[in-house]
Amino acid sequence: HGEGIHHLQFQVEDVDWVAEILAKEGFPSMQSGHSGDTGAYSYVDIKPLHTIWEVVHEPGKKAGKVTRYPESEETSPAKVKVKNIIQVALAVHDVQMVAANYWNILGIGPWDIYEVKPPTLYDRTYHGKPGNFTYWLALTMAGQVQLELAQPISGDNVYSDFMAEHSEGLHHVAFTVDDINETTQMMNKEGFSTLMSGGFSDGGFAYYDTLGPLKVILEAFQVPETMPPPMTRYP
Incomplete structure (x- = not known):
């Protein structure tokens, strides 16, 4: 797979x-081990979920030397400053099946499943040219982070591209912005081309080619004031 997102993590009281x-x-x-005074972890490859999960219990005291970058309290030179990651997303072939797997194996859900197509989806682009993609999304909250499952339905799209090269699995992380067009202009100016974008309800989204330096695809998302109703829900 090369460099990229390796795993997702959830905390428990008793790792063993x-x-x-x-x-x-x-x-x-x-792989598993212990750290600090009471810390423990275990990596588990849960194949029906298409990702590795780390089960962890944080130690009361950190072990080893801690370093920081940057060491001084300087201001980041970044033009686009990501304040919080609100979503982790997977590309999959069947959102309903994978949503059921998450519910049955880890109790994550329920999932709202959306059919993303015109007229809710508009102004579509794919690698800078007009796009004609449609897809399904399954969304749920896991604590403070939203999990998304994306299933391509038609047209050229970044999800199919990813799965053709890497198979199903962790695809991108998303952050929110106030103005998707302004953010896209700034990202493009910084050298990160737009892989796919579109308007969604009264918001919008854009995926940027940040795999090289950041080892992950970033999605900027302007949250719509009104979300369309889901097509269905699981369970």
Whole structure:
């Protein structure tokens, strides 16, 4: 796969107990260990979820030396400043099946499933040219972060491109912006081309080619004031 997003993490009180349960479900630990005074972790490849999950219990005291970048309290030179990551997304072939897997294996859900197509979806672009893509999305909250499953339906799109090269799995992280057009102009000026974009309801989105320096695709999302109703929900 090369460099990129490796895993997602959730915190538990007893790592060994959770790892044992997952192993009995057919998902043995790939790597595990302890850190600090009470810390522990275990990486588990849950293949039906198309990602590696880290089960972790944070130590009361950190072990080892901690470094920081930058060491001084200087201001970042970045033109676009990401204040918070609001979403982690996976590209999949079947959002309904994968949503069911997340619900049945880790209890994550319920999922709202949307059919993203005109007229809710408009002004579509794909690599700078007019686009004709449509897709399904499944959305749910996992704590403070939204999880998204994206299934391409028609037209050239970044999800199909990703799965053709890497198979199903972690595709991008998203951050919110006040003005999608202004953000896209700034990102393009900084050398990050727009892979795919569009208007969505009264908001909009854009995916940028940031894989080289950041090792992940970034999506800027202008949150619409009104979300269209979901096509269905699972469960």
